[in-house]
Amino acid sequence: METTYTEENYLKAIWSLSTKSGKGVSTNKIAERLETKASSVTDMIRRLSEKGLVDYIKYQGVKLSDEGREVAVRVIRKHRLWESFLVDKLGFNWDEVHDLAEQLEHIRSTELTDRLDSFLGNPKFDPHGDPIPSRDGSFPERERRLLQSFGPGDEIIVTGVSDSSVAFLQFLNRMKLELGTHLRVVEHIDFDQSMLVQREDGNEQLLPQGVVSQLLVTEKLN
Amino acid sequence: METTYTEENYLKAIWSLSTKSGKGVSTNKIAERLETKASSVTDMIRRLSEKGLVDYIKYQGVKLSDEGREVAVRVIRKHRLWESFLVDKLGFNWDEVHDLAEQLEHIRSTELTDRLDSFLGNPKFDPHGDPIPSRDGSFPERERRLLQSFGPGDEIIVTGVSDSSVAFLQFLNRMKLELGTHLRVVEHIDFDQSMLVQREDGNEQLLPQGVVSQLLVTEKLN
């Protein structure tokens, strides 16, 4: 299956906007992510659907097919390996490499990807702490601990919840916390066990005790 | 000046088809090189001309403008640096890297190119023996001539090929000829323009006309 750069970018966007809930990803969400228009997204989704890369029902959003997911994960593997290369070998800072990796991730060669992987020493996580899929598409496991066990300065990624009640999940949603959200701990507030954290956009947010004691996170390995 | 991948490929083709004679490069030659049709070439030349990247007179062929040459040389610099990376760091053979470098040469980032350059130790020549332009676009010197211009007793080093088709490179590989191979000319075989040479291990080898007329070598000055 031949895929264009653009198709790969759509598949990647759908992958990262997908949730375990099983709901389709909405046209507008994809448009926003890719900085394009909803009408363009509809067109592209139709093309991807004809190629069997996504399952699509009009007005109901879109999901990746098995084949579409494979393509997306292969692109993500390349993206994260190139980011590792740029930081570990060329000395870029981890916050400078995203746009470059967006270009490099479309280079077509399994052989190159695999050689790059071993040149880098088969890293399991990229410079942002995100897991690098292996050749067969499987993601490495990460050690997860409760948010409360971290302290000021620690950088973490939300990777799960120990209480999966609907109410808790909805509350997380309201707090704009989801899987993959990156946070930096600013401080513990001792008197009520809440925690001040900083988001990627620089804004600070206060997380109540209920969240701090239930949220599973993974430490970012820089 | 923003250039597309396709424009860059045209500029590169025009660069490599240009001769010192100062004549314009013909539409058909470009079409053949890029495996496209003459009509497509005419269209693209017109676009490049409007952008000021080439000088073009209908029916008289095309020449690179100063700005077009700069773009072409920057792409060539990237191509050759990536080839060096693939061979020196990832362990590819020098006859396997061309198609990959054709993709990598379009990655847009002067910063990346310069960091790659220093990561590789600022190489002057790529794995095919071709000179790598420096950041400012200047080529390193090295006097190379075709093997056929040498005579009995001359000692030379293989430093490049004037035909870098995959078939030719693979043939050289089969003949155990690679960059840096040292040879001594034994004799010209006049009737079919082949050449008898002696290798460092003392063995003699007959090189067919196709090799003798395409292999670039540098004289060994002892």
Place this chain on the structure above:
DNA sequence: ATATATTTTTAGACTAATCTAAAAATTGAA
């Protein structure tokens, strides 16, 4: 020098990806 062959350009059409504007479907609030 003139007819023929070759090269180059033009005309018109196609595809991928995009856009704007408007229509259709869905969602949500009174």
Place this chain on the structure above:
DNA sequence: TTCAATTTTTAGATTAGTCTAAAAATATAT
């Protein structure tokens, strides 16, 4: 539940790059 707001899709146009077929220009051979 019904009507307004929002989301999504459709219709039609645009751009880059390509093609085929035919016309125009140039080169070549007798």
